Amino acid sequence: MIKFKEEIINLLKPFVNIDKSLIENPPNAEFGDYSIPCFRFSKEFKEDPKKIASDLAEKLVLNKFFENVKNIGAYLNFFVNREELIKNNLCEIFKRKEDYGSQTIGKGKTIIIDFSSPNIAKPFGIAHLRSTVIGNALYHILSKLGYRIIKINHLGDWGTQFGKLMVAFDEWGDDDKLKDNAIDYLVKIYIKFGKKAKENPGLDEKARESFKNLEKGSSKEVKYWKHFRDLSLNEFCKYYDRLNISFDYFQGESFYNDKLTDTIDFLKDNIQTEISDNALIIKLEDKKIKTPMIIQKSDGASTYHTRDIAAALYRIKEYNPDKILYVVGAPQKLHFKQLFTLLGMIGYDENRFIHIEFGTMTYEGVMMSTREGNFIHLSDVIDKAIKTVREIIEEKNPDLPEKEKIAEQIGIGAIIFGDLSNDRTNDIEFSWEKALDFKGETAPYIQYTHARICSILRKTEDSISNEIDFSIFKEDIEFELSKILGEFSTIVEKAALEYKPHIIATFLIELSQTFNKFYNSCNILKEYKDLRKGRLLLAECTRIILKNGLSLLGIKAPENM
Numbered sequence: 327m328i329k330f331k332e333e334i335i336n337l338l339k340p341f342v343n344i345d346k347s348l349i350e351n352p353p354n355a356e357f358g359d360y361s362i363p364c365f366r367f368s369k370e371f372k373e374d375p376k377k378i379a380s381d382l383a384e385k386l387v388l389n390k391f392f393e394n395v396k397n398i399g400a401y402l403n404f405f406v407n408r409e410e411l412i413k414n415n416l417c418e419i420f421k422r423k424e425d426y427g428s429q430t431i432g433k434g435k436t437i438i439i440d441f442s443s444p445n446i447a448k449p450f451g452i453a454h455l456r457s458t459v460i461g462n463a464l465y466h467i468l469s470k471l472g473y474r475i476i477k478i479n480h481l482g483d484w485g486t487q488f489g490k491l492m493v494a495f496d497e498w499g500d501d502d503k504l505k506d507n508a509i510d511y512l513v514k515i516y517i518k519f520g521k522k523a524k525e526n527p528g529l530d531e532k533a534r535e536s537f538k539n540l541e542k543g544s545s546k547e548v549k550y551w552k553h554f555r556d557l558s559l560n561e562f563c564k565y566y567d568r569l570n571i572s573f574d575y576f577q578g579e580s581f582y583n584d585k586l587t588d589t590i591d592f593l594k595d596n597i598q599t600e601i602s603d604n605a606l607i608i609k610l611e612d613k614k615i616k617t618p619m620i621i622q623k624s625d626g627a628s629t630y631h632t633r634d635i636a637a638a639l640y641r642i643k644e645y646n647p648d649k650i651l652y653v654v655g656a657p658q659k660l661h662f663k664q665l666f667t668l669l670g671m672i673g674y675d676e677n678r679f680i681h682i683e684f685g686t687m688t689y690e691g692v693m694m695s696t697r698e699g700n701f702i703h704l705s706d707v708i709d710k711a712i713k714t715v716r717e718i719i720e721e722k723n724p725d726l727p728e729k730e731k732i733a734e735q736i737g738i739g740a741i742i743f744g745d746l747s748n749d750r751t752n753d754i755e756f757s758w759e760k761a762l763d764f765k766g767e768t769a770p771y772i773q774y775t776h777a778r779i780c781s782i783l784r785k786t787e788d789s790i791s792n793e794i795d796f797s798i799f800k801e802d803i804e805f806e807l808s809k810i811l812g813e814f815s816t817i818v819e820k821a822a823l824e825y826k827p828h829i830i831a832t833f834l835i836e837l838s839q840t841f842n843k844f845y846n847s848c849n850i851l852k853e854y855k856d857l858r859k860g861r862l863l864l865a866e867c868t869r870i871i872l873k874n875g876l877s878l879l880g881i882k883a884p885e886n887m
């Protein structure tokens with residue numbers, strides 16, 4: 327926690343106990359540096375909040391960290407000793423470096439993050455990209471708080487659609503074409519199947535048969551399925567490599583196939599199941615959910631639900647997590663509501679399961695979807711980003727060393743940040759112009775600010791140290807920048823508690839803007855020695871936090887741009 331907030335809590339202790347969340351950052355300097363609304367205490371003191379604020383202002387005995395305290399209306403406003411704050415924040419950041427912001431709140435606790443989870447034999451869609459990027463950021467953020475994180479990719483690699491695919495491939499498949507471009511080809515024959523099945527319903531029957539054989543483990547079907555899965559996974563892993571994302575387990579839906587019978591028996595024994603139209607269902611009307619869950623279809627096949635129940639039971643038994651986060655788009659809200667309600671009926675605490683939902687995203691008005699015609703490939707999105715950055719570099723800084731690597735880091739950063747800078751629950755419209763604007767609220771802007779600081783630090787012969795005279799800082803902007811830097815740990819904690827990476831993204835933009843304001847109004851390298859050393863320390867601390875913050879979002883911070 328921020329030292330100064332801790333001090334405020336201690337100063338107030340003889341009069342009232344407060345939690346740090348009550349301490350606000352006032353809108354402008356007139357109201358001090360930290361303030362406390364006193365409305366909340368009026369019940370306890372049976373007094374008018376204004377009077378409480380003014381009494382407290384009178385009674386408080388300040389220590390060296392504060393210069394003044396006064397009330398404005400019902401607010402109690404603290405004015406810090408600026409030199410102390412700058413010293414405290416810069417020393418701590420400089421000493422802890424990339425570890426700054428780490429906490430131990432999560433120590434000894436495990437969180438499973440189920441994310442990305444694309445469907446095999448289908449293109450990697452935009453919802454999967456969103457899930458991948460958000461899930462990965464949550465992994466970094468929660469790790470920073472000390473949680474042990476288990477990253478699971480719940481691949482969509484099972485289900486009746488594979489029956490159709492196997493029949494289609496058996497009828498019209500061409501191995502060479504498959505090897506050339508697996509996913510596109512599989513989509514093509516899948517669509518062909520749909521068309522042909524309309525004329526010939528016998529095909530659907532064959533497909534059902536085929537999936538049943540797969541569930542039973544028949545060698546022909548298993549061989550096909552494994553082949554489709556390997557080829558698809560191979561393509562997905564190329565994306566994960568480029569995005570720098572890894573998983574602890576690829577435990578897809580198929581992983582639970584041999585656990586489904588036990589799961590169904592367990593449900594039958596423990597909660598009320600019913601047969602409806604020959605299917606096994608669980609009604610949730612008592613729990614105010616109208617749609618029942620289908621656990622087993624009339625032909626005996628399992629469902630997406632069954633496999634998710636089996637997965638939850640397996641994960642609890644195997645990893646004993648405190649929480650399981652499912653990073654999946656908002657359209658699956660009902661599915662997860664049903665799933666969590668059912669897990670509650672079995673006896674688990676429903677709060678252990680969290681649906682990290684997110685809105686839809688369109689790329690310049692086009693949805694990335696599996697439907698024919700309007701599909702954008704993720705590889706095209708990545709290539710386009712990198713190509714555009716390459717062109718900007720050629721124009722602005724053609725002699726940049728390691729151009730290709732840096733273009734990749736900036737292009738990918740722009741895509742990730744274009745997503746993470748929005749509250750995940752919002753629907754967003756991705757725009758290239760916006761995402762790649764080096765001066766806008768973008769990753770390239772933050773990366774550029776970081777690279778600019780690296781370049782300043784490269785130019786000096788001074789060693790950077792925190793053994794400096796802190797009284798040399800006289801400018802408001804130096805204080806403002808130091809204060810924001812110190813907010814980083816609170817920001818990380820807030821982002822973790824709300825599972826919202828955009829809180830960090832917004833902070834990094836504000837920090838970059840504040841640094842650039844400082845840089846535009848204050849000299850660094852041309853100053854006399856003491857001030858130069860002070861400002862270099864300020865720049866170094868900004869560099870540490872920018873790099874640290876970007877890494878929590880899964881974005882690289884190149885030193886040169």
Ligand code: ARG
Nearest residue numbers: 440443444445480481482654
């Ligand atoms: N494969 C699913 C889809 O694309 C997402 C799976 C999410 N995870 C889960 N445990 N259901 O819609």
